[in-house]
Amino acid sequence: MTVSKFKEALNSGKFVVTSELGPPKGTNLDQMMHHIELLKYRVDALNLTDHQSSVMRFPSLGGCLAVKERGGEAVLQMTCRDRNRLALQADLMFAHSRGINNVLCLTGDAVVVGDHKGAKGVFDLDSVQLLRLIRQMEAGKDMAGNDLDGAVSFCAGACCTPEASPIEPQLIKFEKKVEAGAEFFQTQAIYDLEKFAKFMEYARQFPVKILAGIVLLTSAGMAKFLNANIPGITVPQDLIDELANAGRGRGLAKGIEIAGRMIAALKKDSVCDGVHIMAIGKEEVVPEILAKAGL
Amino acid sequence: MKSITRQKPLEEVIQQVRSFDQIYILGCGTCATMTKTGGRDQVIKMKESLEGLDKTVTGWAVIPIACDEMTEVAMKENERPIRNAGCVLVMACALGVHRVSSYTRNPVIPALDTLFIGLEEKPGLFKEVCAQCGQCVIGETAGICPVTECNKGLLNGPCGGTNEGKCEVDKNKDCAWTLIYRKLKAQGRLNLMRKYQPPKNYQMVPRPKAARISIGEENRE
Ligand code: SF4
Ligand code: SF4
Numbered sequence: 188m189t190v191s192k193f194k195e196a197l198n199s200g201k202f203v204v205t206s207e208l209g210p211p212k213g214t215n216l217d218q219m220m221h222h223i224e225l226l227k228y229r230v231d232a233l234n235l236t237d238h239q240s241s242v243m244r245f246p247s248l249g250g251c252l253a254v255k256e257r258g259g260e261a262v263l264q265m266t267c268r269d270r271n272r273l274a275l276q277a278d279l280m281f282a283h284s285r286g287i288n289n290v291l292c293l294t295g296d297a298v299v300v301g302d303h304k305g306a307k308g309v310f311d312l313d314s315v316q317l318l319r320l321i322r323q324m325e326a327g328k329d330m331a332g333n334d335l336d337g338a339v340s341f342c343a344g345a346c347c348t349p350e351a352s353p354i355e356p357q358l359i360k361f362e363k364k365v366e367a368g369a370e371f372f373q374t375q376a377i378y379d380l381e382k383f384a385k386f387m388e389y390a391r392q393f394p395v396k397i398l399a400g401i402v403l404l405t406s407a408g409m410a411k412f413l414n415a416n417i418p419g420i421t422v423p424q425d426l427i428d429e430l431a432n433a434g435r436g437r438g439l440a441k442g443i444e445i446a447g448r449m450i451a452a453l454k455k456d457s458v459c460d461g462v463h464i465m466a467i468g469k470e471e472v473v474p475e476i477l478a479k480a481g482l
Numbered sequence: 483m484k485s486i487t488r489q490k491p492l493e494e495v496i497q498q499v500r501s502f503d504q505i506y507i508l509g510c511g512t513c514a515t516m517t518k519t520g521g522r523d524q525v526i527k528m529k530e531s532l533e534g535l536d537k538t539v540t541g542w543a544v545i546p547i548a549c550d551e552m553t554e555v556a557m558k559e560n561e562r563p564i565r566n567a568g569c570v571l572v573m574a575c576a577l578g579v580h581r582v583s584s585y586t587r588n589p590v591i592p593a594l595d596t597l598f599i600g601l602e603e604k605p606g607l608f609k610e611v612c613a614q615c616g617q618c619v620i621g622e623t624a625g626i627c628p629v630t631e632c633n634k635g636l637l638n639g640p641c642g643g644t645n646e647g648k649c650e651v652d653k654n655k656d657c658a659w660t661l662i663y664r665k666l667k668a669q670g671r672l673n674l675m676r677k678y679q680p681p682k683n684y685q686m687v688p689r690p691k692a693a694r695i696s697i698g699e700e701n702r703e
Contacts, residue, residue, distance in 0.1 A: 268634075272681065294641045297633055297651040308634065315638040316681045330681075348642045356663040359675050360639035366678070375642060418645030 191288035192260045193232040194342035197371055197396045202454045203461030204482060205232045205262065205373075205398060206473050210245035219250060220257075222470040227259030229474055232289060234262040234373075234463065238269060241301025248278060251287045262344075263287050266295025271311040272320070272330050279324060283339035290341045291373065292317040292364075314345055315360070318367035344371035348419035349386035350379065358389065365393045373463040375419045376402035378426055380452060387458055396460040399453055401446050403466040403476065406438035407431035443472055447479020454480070484601060485513040485549075485575030486608040487520065487594040492531060495571070498591050502568030504538045506560070507593075508582055510548035510574035517608065519594050520544075520573030528573060528593065540567040548578025557585045564588065616686025622674045624665035629682075631658035637679035 196203050206229075208222050226233060235250030251261035263282050270278065282290065298308040312320065320330050327338040345364040351357045361372070372390070377383045377399050390397050402420070404410050407430040410422040426445060433441035450462050466473050499505055507525050514520025522544050529539045541563030545556045557564060564570060569589040572579045576596040583590040598610035613630045619637065620627050629635050633651040640659035643650025647660040666672050 294634060294636065296643065299651055310634045310636065311684070312681050313634070313636045313638050315678065319678075346642055351642070351644070352646055353660065353663070355667075356640050356644075356659055356675070357642070359663075359672075363638055363676065363678060418643050418650060 191342040193262065193289045194370070196231040197342070197460065202457075202482075203232075203396070203398060204230045204450075204464065204477065205234050205461070206230045206464045206466070206470070207234045207236060208250060208470055209236045209239055209468070210247065210250040212242070212244050214245070216245070216253065219245070220253060223254050223257055223259060225471065226473055227254065227257055229477060230464075231461070232260040232262045234291065235264060237264040237266045237293070237295070238301070239296075241268065241296045241298050241303070241306075243301070243303055248282060248287075251282065252285055255286050260289070261287050262289040262291055264291045264293060265317065266293045267310050267312050267314060267317055268295030268298065268308055271309050275312065275317065275320065276324065276329055279321065279339055279341070280335075280337075283341065288340065288342060289344070290321065291344050291346070292321070292369070293346055315363045315367045318343055318345060318364055318369055322368040342370055343368055344373060345369040346375065347372050348375040349377060349383055350375065350421055351419040361390070362393070365395055369395060371396040371398060371460075373398050374400040376400045376413070376417075376465065378420075378422045378449075380449065380458070383453075384458055398461045398463040399459045401450060401462050401464045401476075403446050403464070403469055403472070404430060404438075404442040405469065406442070409438075439469070439472070443475050444479055446476045447481075450476070450480035450482070454482075484516065484599060484608075485577060486597045486600045486610070487514055487517055487575045488597055489519050489524070489573075489594055490592070495528075495591075495593050496535065499532070499537070499569060499571060502537070502589075504540050504567045505532055505569055505571050506540050506564045506567035506588075507532075507542040507571045507573065508548065508557075508578075509542070509544035510578050511544050511546040512548070514548070514574045514578070514594065515544070516602065520548075520578075525573055528571070532571075540564070545574075545578070548572070548574035549581050551581070553578070553581045554585045557582070615682065617682060619679065622677065622679075623662045624669060624671070624674075626658055626662045626665065628658050628662065631661070637682070639675060 206226055211219055233254050235247040237247040238244055247264045251263045254261035292314045294314045298306045321341055321343050324339045327335050329335055347361045348357050372395055407427050410427045413420045414422055430438055430441050453459055464473055507528055509520040509525035525542050525544055529542055532539055541560055543560055545553050569591050570586055571591050571593050572582050573593045579592045599612055600608050600610040603609045610630050612627055615629045633649055640657055644657040644660055647657055649655045649657045666675055
């Protein structure tokens with residue numbers, strides 16, 4: 188059986204770092220390859236998005252293979268938006284056969300927010316059902332209960348939104364995901380460390396690893412945009428002010444500093460088990476963030 | 483049950499009846515009257531529109547319940563003008579159109595699009611409440627249908643996109659799962675939300691659907 192290096196890292200007790208890469212829109216993989224080379228030994232796993240925001244792109248699976256081929260550890264993102272239960276199972280078997288040992292189970296954004304608005308959203312399964320399906324396939328059965336000639340094995344995770352409002356329905360779903368077999372969680376972007384610490388108090392009751400989502404801020408405008416448009420993200424005013432006061436052309440540098448500072452604080456107090464860095468198009472600065480975090 | 487309908491654009495109706503000079507119009511006194519798509523006033527208006535195009539309307543009627551088998555009786559009463567027409571234009575939901583077509587040899591043409599089955603939430607606002615999925619879960623979701631009301635049809639709780647009780651897809655629309663959560667909580671039945679709901683059996687959905695419902699041996703075919 189293949190082992191997941193990522194799972195070993197999660198279980199080692201060290202502060203785990205993952206980073207997210209968005210595959211390109213098109214077949215020119217140069218930039219993605221460059222980012223993979225840049226980050227593959229700096230982080231514990233590279234996480235490839237699956238048509239993020241419902242925008243059609245090169246597949247997560249293809250990105251994961253590229254990571255694997257280059258000696259890195261990949262996390263396959265899998266949304267329920269585009270594939271029915273047959274396609275999901277096929278992709279899981281393929282991923283497993285090619286040494287991709289980690290999967291993040293997501294519902295997926297709605298089709299209408301993306302760039303193929305007329306597409307049929309599938310949502311045959313939801314994220315909880317997908318997690319269960321993975322555990323069933325690990326036991327050697329497909330979803331219909333037929334025997335598989337060769338099972339799969341994954342370190343499976345899911346997402347959660349610690350700052351959602353109202354929070355209780357999200358927490359109920361979090362628990363359902365734990366019961367369905369989630370081993371780790373990536374959170375939506377967090378900025379309010381106090382609130383996050385509270386969530387962690389709750390999450391610590393469960394035998395799962397929590398990676399705090401770190402979204403790189405690049406300007407005060409971007410922070411305001413996140414507040415207005417992305418559910419479950421609240422950038423506090425003092426951070427917005429800090430970015431605004433950084434001066435012209437200094438927003439990105441300030442954002443890197445803020446991200447580094449937050450990671451260092453989370454690590455220092457062992458608030459959570461690690462972080463998941465989402466630099467959204469600015470992946471080349473991830474090493475700088477890590478340096479600022481003292482990692 | 484209420485069938486929610488919308489009148490087809492007049493150009494489309496005209497296009498469909500273009501080869502008929504004589505037309506008989508049937509409306510429906512129930513759902514299509516309520517949605518103001520096939521009641522008396524709309525039938526008369528349709529008649530005038532067609533006459534304005536030099537068509538002859540051989541007669542019209544508003545059948546109490548067009549989808550009912552009583553439709554046959556109503557159509558018998560109007561047999562002559564119906565026979566004199568080249569086609570029957572039906573201003574009822576598709577159920578009415580089907581009923582009517584089984585009682586006449588004439589071509590039957592729908593003047594309405596059937597949208598969904600739903601309820602009138604407030605005057606003029608009709609909301610779909612059921613997609614007829616064949617495996618009703620609303621006993622465990624506080625009477626709110628996640629299949630119909632959640633944009634993603636999720637069965638195990640809200641997606642991460644919900645915000646302040648609104649849906650990620652449409653900020654003017656309530657998130658079905660927040661509604662379900664609030665209602666279950668008020669009922670003291672929040673535990674139902676913790677229950678795992680398995681994937682749906684979409685075998686219940688493919689067309690054509692038909693069900694044989696036991697109504698006693700003597701009535702069986
Ligand atoms: S779950 Fe919803 S769509 Fe399915 S039968 Fe019940 S109300 Fe209708
Ligand atoms: S926000 Fe609520 S209603 Fe909208 S897709 Fe998500 S769970 Fe469904």
